[in-house]
Amino acid sequence: DNPQGSSPNRNTTMITVTVLDDNDFGPFFLPCMFDESSVGCIDFNYVSNITEKMVLDGPLVFGPGPIHAMDGDENVTVSEQIFFNFTEGEPANYAEYFEIDSISGNVSQLKPVRHSEIPEFRITLQATEGISPDALYSTIDVIISVKEINNFEPEFASTVFSGFIQEGADAGTPVWDSPSMNSALVLQATDPDLEEDEVFRVSYMLNDPSGTFILAADTQSKTEIVVNGMIDREMVEKYELKMVAMESSTSAQFVSESVTVNITVLDVNDNAPYFIQNKYSVGRNQYGTTIRQNLKAGTVIMELQVADVDTKPRIADYTYILRLLTPFSGTSPFAEMSMNSLVKIVLVEDAIEIPKGDYVLGLQASDVDNPFLLSLEITLGIKVIGENDTEGPVFVQKEFTRYASEGTQVGSVIAEIKICVLVHSWLVTSVLGRAWTD
Structure with a gap:
């Protein structure tokens, strides 16, 4: 204080107030990156990759990384230990494949995974300060991508396949795997990158310049070839097709080497036999000759050859019927003798017994194939003249x-x-x- 009437005495001093940080922020993950508009760290994800069907030896490598967190408060009296753990994720069974060290934050792979089943894991990682029930924490997403193994192209069991189809087959009829036509020819490619119980998704492409065949709808990893046009063995006996397989199970979509499919057309008896033209031919399906009355019984007066565009695997392929069309009293003086495709017209009796004149005969040739029996009849003209007639x-x-x-x-x-x-x-x-x- 000051005496009455005296001037007051003054003095100043500086007081420094230190604001101590309280433990009011949870931990934050490193690296902490800022931009001009951010108040705290920019959100990011830890990202890593693993290869399918393999177990990584050692902890996963993340980018950015490694996984690390620090206390969001500074100069606190006591800094709690930060613990790491996974809280949830997709797929739900992620814990079967990965575990995290609660202290170091290292993530380890527990067992292999298939890309076709799980292409990616997205797991929530939590960092917690201490172990008290009200401990502060932060979360971040951990993304682990599963890289597929795709080292090989699809492949077929063979480079050449043989198929069979019957001529006249309806559209949609499958190509058979044998001439017996008991089962369809099934074409299937495999992918060496996949294990036996993995689903192989594949598409097939067929190259048939004739357009006679197409692929049936794919059945999983298999396919069949079916008829799309007219099949006639007399026009085309064999087809050569090319085919490839393109995988769709993997992102690379490798294409296989081209394979060949040889298709043989099986014959159906759809054509009648025919007579080959020769020196006795006088018109379409007409044959003729002149004989004298001095010829003896058994003399061959005409020879004809039969053919058929259909295949004939048997020894006896044809039957013949010879009939006399010209009115004649008594039995016919002419007969046929045949040996498979060769037929001979012979005299049954001495020609002297046959009246002079013109005789017309019908000769029918029939094949013996089932289920159809097809025939053709020709006309034979035989003129009988006297021994010295001109x-x-x-x-x-x-x-x-x-x-x-x-x-x-x-x-x-x-x-x-x-x-x-x-x-x-x-x-x-x-x-x-x-x-x-x-």
Whole structure:
């Protein structure tokens, strides 16, 4: 104090107040990154990768990393130990695959995982200060991606496959794996990267330039080839197709090497037999000859050959019926003798017993295949003349078709026309004339 009437005495001093940090912030994960607009650390995730079907030797490596946290308060009297633990995650069974060291924060893999089953883990990581019930904590997401193993292309069991299809098969009919047609040809590729119990997702691509075949709908990892167009063995006996498999189980989608599918068309009896034209031919399905009455019984007066565009695996392929179409009293003086595809027309009796004249016969050839029996009948003309009779001249060929190229020189021969005459059993042929350009 000051005496009355005296001036007051003053003095100043500086007081420093230190604000001590209280334990009011939970831990934060490192590295703590800021930007100009942030109040605290920017949120981030710890990210790591593992390879499927393998167990990593040692802790997982995270980026950014390693996993670490520190107390969010500074200069606190006592800094609690920070403990780490997983609280939840996707998939729910993540704890079967990973565990975390509560002190160091190191994450270890417990068992292998398949990418096809779990491509990624997303787990919530919690850092807690101390162990009291009201301890402060922070959380962050840990993302672990599962990298697939994809070292190999899909592959087939063989590079060449054989299939069979019956001609005339309806659209949608499968190609068979054998001529017996008991089961369809199944084509299946495998992926060496996958284990036996893993699902192999694959698509197949077929290259058939003819468009006769397509792929059936895929059945899991298998497929079949089915008919898409007309099948006729007489037009095409064999098809060669190319095929590849492209995996869709992995992101790389490797394509297999191309394989060959050879398809053989199995024959169906859908064509009648036919007679091959020869010297007795006088028209379409017409054959003729002239004989004299001095021929003896058993003489072969005509030979014909039968063929069929359908395959014939048996020894006996054809049956024949010969019938006399010209009215004749008594039994026919002509008969057929056959050995498979060769048929001979012979005299049953001496020709002297056969009245002179023209005889018309029908010769039917039938195949013996099942389920269809197909036939063709031709007409045979046999003229019987006396021993010393002379036949009038006939043309060796009934019809001529010839072509002359543009620019053919004048006088060039384009056809030679012949006639023949039967004199005393001698067949005499001469050139009647020539056709030429003018």
